[in-house]
Amino acid sequence: MDQAERLRELVKIKKQESGNFENENDSDEISFINKKTSTKVIAVASGKGGVGKSNFTVNVALELNKMGNRVMILDADLGLANVDILLGINPQYNLSHVLKEEKDMKDIITETEYGIKVIASGSGVKELVNLSNQQRNRFIEKISELEDIVDILLIDTGAGISKNTLSFMYAADYSIVITTPEPTALMDAYGLIKVSSLNKKDIQLKLIVNMVNSKEEAREISSRVILLSRRFLNIFVEPYGYIFRDKNVLNSVMTQKPFSIQYPDTKATQCIKQIAEKISAKILKENVQTVNVPQNAGNIFRKIFEVFNR
Ligand SMILES: Nc1ncnc2c1ncn2[C@@H]1O[C@H](COP(=O)(O)OP(=O)(O)OP(=O)(O)O)[C@@H](O)[C@H]1O
Ligand SMILES: [Mg+2]
Structure with a gap:
């Protein structure tokens, strides 16, 4: 991909399986923007709620x-914002001000004491939900307005x-899909992979298993989702790692100070560091590549083992 090139196309898509959409408030086809800029935009998503998206986003950031x-978080859990709570910040402006056209995206950026920037969503704002x-x-x-301000934009989405x-x-x-080992979370992760890939065949999806008790459990869960997606959806979901269940995550939520700051050596922080290294290394590699090499979906097992055998 040519870094200088700003390829932005508005693609009209058919609402396939649209019966699965929540919050459906109008019956038009949905459209999406296929955005390629020098800023790496990473969405964090899950089928089931409460699997650890916001904690992952904040700490990996x-x-x-x-x-x-240079990292920014966009809290896209519209109407149910959590990122500001986890960071212990109280942003003056949020996305509802952009919606009301009182502010531009750039005007609502909150600088944090940790060096990352945040665009907060409004909590309890009905207009943002609908x-x-x-x-x-x-x-x-408007995400393109954030281009060049940061290297990585992490989008924390709603479940x-x-x-x-x-x-x-x-x-x-690309999107990072988070699941836990719970069967309900797994089923919902698969559902999200299915629906998102129906609408966009070339969607880039990565998988993280959160709240695992062992590396073996993470590998087993990851393999299951990846192989099912490959077999029944013909989608290659890349294994991206795992995060141990760690009581310090809840402790840090209670004190509103991210666990990677408060507990730099705790198990969950170690896992987050590994994932951050992976994200960072990939970006570096892509930036020096002159030719975009298509992802090799060939050896799934090798890829799964690469992640879990480090
Ligand atoms: N690795 C972990 N170990 C132990 N507990 C965890 C871990 N990750 C998350 N949790 C627990 O799960 C709770 C929910 O996490 P979080 O708010 O990040 O999930 P979420 O997916 O963003 O939820 P929502 O769907 O509501 O936005 C946390 O408050 C914490 O108690
Ligand atoms: Mg959340």
Whole structure:
């Protein structure tokens, strides 16, 4: 991909399996923006709620920042914002001000004491939950205003297969799907992979298993989702790692100080560091590559083992 090239195309897509959409408030086809800019945009999503998306996003952002990347989090859990709570910040402005056209995206950026920037969503703002297609697309287009301000933009999305979440996933360069080993979370992760890939065949999906008790459990769970997706959906989901169940995660949520700061050596932080290294290394590699090499979906087992045997 030519870094200088700003390829932005508005693609009209058919609402395949649209019966699965939550918060459906109008019956038009949804559209999405396929965005390729020099800023790496990564969406964090899950089928089931409460699997650890926001904690992952905040802590991986902090680790990526420590590695020298300029990082911003966009809280796209519209109407149910959590990122500001986890960081212990109280942003003056949020996305509802952009929606009301009182502010531009750039005006609502909150600088944090940790060096990362945050665009907060409004909590309990009904208008953010019930965005029209046009409003949603305008929001996503505005992501390009953030280009060049940061190297990595992490988008923390709301759980489930909503139009909001799917649109942010389509706007991103790739999406990280988070699950836990619980069968319900696994089923919902598979559901999200299925619906998101039906609408966009070339969607780039990575998988992280959170709250695992062992590396073996992580490998087993990861393999199951990846092989099912390959077999029944013909989608290669790349294994991206795992995060141990760790009581310090909850401790840090209670004190509103991210666990990677408060507990730099705890098990969950070690896992987050490994994932951040992977994200950072890939970006570095892609930036020096002159030719975009298509992802080799050939040897799934090798890829799964590469992640879990380090
Ligand atoms: N690795 C972990 N170990 C132990 N507990 C965890 C871990 N990750 C998350 N949790 C617990 O799960 C809770 C929910 O996490 P979080 O808010 O990040 O999930 P979420 O997916 O963003 O939820 P939502 O779908 O509501 O946005 C945390 O408050 C914490 O108690
Ligand atoms: Mg969340």
